[in-house]
Each structure stands twice: as C-alpha cells, then as structure tokens.
Amino acid sequence: EAGVAQSPRYKIIEKRQSVAFWCNPISGHATLYWYQQILGQGPKLLIQFQNNGVVDDSQLPKDRFSAERLKGVDSTLKIQPAKLEDSAVYLCASSLFSSTVSTDTQYFGPGTRLTVL
Amino acid sequence: AQSVTQPDIHITVSEGASLELRCNYSYGATPYLFWYVQSPGQGLQLLLKYFSGDTLVQGIKGFEAEFKRSQSSFNLRKPSVHWSDAAEYFCAQMRWNSGGSNYKLTFGKGTLLTVNP
Numbered sequence: 001e002a003g004v005a006q007s008p009r010y011k012i013i014e015k016r017q018s019v020a021f022w023c024n025p026i027s028g029h030a031t032l033y034w035y036q037q038i039l040g041q042g043p044k045l046l047i048q049f050q051n052n053g054v055v056d057d058s059q060l061p062k063d064r065f066s067a068e069r070l071k072g073v074d075s076t077l078k079i080q081p082a083k084l085e086d087s088a089v090y091l092c093a094s095s096l097f098s099s100t101v102s103t104d105t106q107y108f109g110p111g112t113r114l115t116v117l
Numbered sequence: 118a119q120s121v122t123q124p125d126i127h128i129t130v131s132e133g134a135s136l137e138l139r140c141n142y143s144y145g146a147t148p149y150l151f152w153y154v155q156s157p158g159q160g161l162q163l164l165l166k167y168f169s170g171d172t173l174v175q176g177i178k179g180f181e182a183e184f185k186r187s188q189s190s191f192n193l194r195k196p197s198v199h200w201s202d203a204a205e206y207f208c209a210q211m212r213w214n215s216g217g218s219n220y221k222l223t224f225g226k227g228t229l230l231t232v233n234p
C-alpha cells in the first residue's frame with residue numbers, strides 16, 4: 001500500500017514570496033490533515049478536511065494560508081505572502097474517518113521543509 | 118487547556134541499554150494516547166496506541182507503553198535499544214473537538230533519542 005505522498009520535499013523562498021505544497025493521501029482515506037512542525041516543537045494541526053469539506057481550520061492563519069481539496073483526494077496548501085516565522089516542516093496526514101476513534105489512526109507523509117529567508 | 122508534556126528534551130543511551138521515555142497528559146477520564154517516531158527527514162510513524170483495556174500496550178519495533186491513570190502518564194519503554202532507534206519520539210493525545218466535528222491530535226514537544234555505540 002502506497003503511503004502519503006508530498007512534494008516538494010524542500011523549498012527555500014524569500015519573505016513575501018508565495019509557495020504551495022501538494023499532498024496525495026493514502027487511497028481511500030477520506031480525511032486529510034495539514035500540520036505545521038516548527039523546529040523543536042510537535043506538529044500542530046492547521047486544517048482538516050473530511051472528503052472535500054473543511055471540518056477544522058481554527059489554527060490556520062487565514063490572512064496568509066489557504067488550502068483546498070477540490071475532488072476529495074489530493075490537496076494543496078498555499079502561503080502568500082510568506083513570513084520568516086513560517087519556516088517549518090509541513091506535514092500531511094490522512095486517515096479512514098470513522099465515528100469510532102479506534103480506527104482513526106493518522107498516517108503521515110515525509111513532509112516539506114520550508115525555509116523562508 | 119489540553120496538553121501533552123514530554124519532560125525530557127534529549128536522552129542519550131548506550132546501545133543495548135533499556136529505555137524509558139516519559140509522557141504526561143492533562144485531559145480525560147478515558148484518554149486516547151499515541152506514540153509516534155520521526156527519523157531524520159521522515160514523516161511520523163505510529164509506534165503504538167492506547168484506547169482502553171490492557172494498560173500495557175505492545176507496539177512495533179519492540180516498543181511498549183504503559184498507561185497509568187493515577188499518574189496521568191503513558192511512558193514508552195524498550196528493553197534493549199538498537200542504534201537504529203535514534204530518532205525523535207512524540208507522545209500525542211486525541212480528543213473530540215468540543216463545538217466541532219472532528220477528533221483532534223495534540224502532540225508533545227518530543228524527545229530526541231541519541232544512541233551511543
């Protein structure tokens with residue numbers, strides 16, 4: 001079974017530029033998550049999709065971050081304009097959503113390491 | 118507020134020695150707890166999880182964790198560490214997002230494990 005795919009793996013940009021990340025979840029997984037992991041911290045949820053609908057974007061800085069999952073499969077996360085503090089690893093995860101939490105294991109991709117200069 | 122605490126930022130052990138990584142959670146009569154491992158340049162891999170039942174949970178790669186409600190702890194253990202275990206380890210707790218419609222995973226800040234030959 002193929003895992004969660006992400007691209008690019010690394011990205012270096014200057015502040016005020018824009019950047020986009022792509023994620024393809026495990027086939028059949030309805031729920032997709034984007035996390036931000038700042039150096040020395042654990043991952044923090046930015047946004048969660050159930051199929052192509054947003055169920056939680058409470059920690060997404062909406063003035064500069066946006067995300068979409070148009071066909072309920074792959075997803076893109078965009079930052080525009082980027083700030084220095086956006087330097088982090090952006091992780092995508094997916095899960096088979098169920099009303100019972102016991103099946104809601106999240107599987108993570110390798111991440112995209114973003115450096116903002 | 119819900120939080121997951123990993124008191125040790127960095128631990129160094131010798132190969133073959135036993136290992137215990139500490140984790141404390143702050144919420145829930147029935148917490149849903151996870152341990153993930155992150156190798157350099159890799160995404161997070163699930164080691165084990167606890168939802169209910171036997172308080173000693175077996176995971177992959179020879180790891181186990183013990184849930185202790187009285188101490189609000191979920192410590193990760195391994196009897197004999199291998200050099201390939203060097204990585205960062207994250208404890209996480211999942212709970213239902215009140216007012217929302219999703220389960221939310223909150224991570225600790227991680228413990229970096231170094232293994233000496």
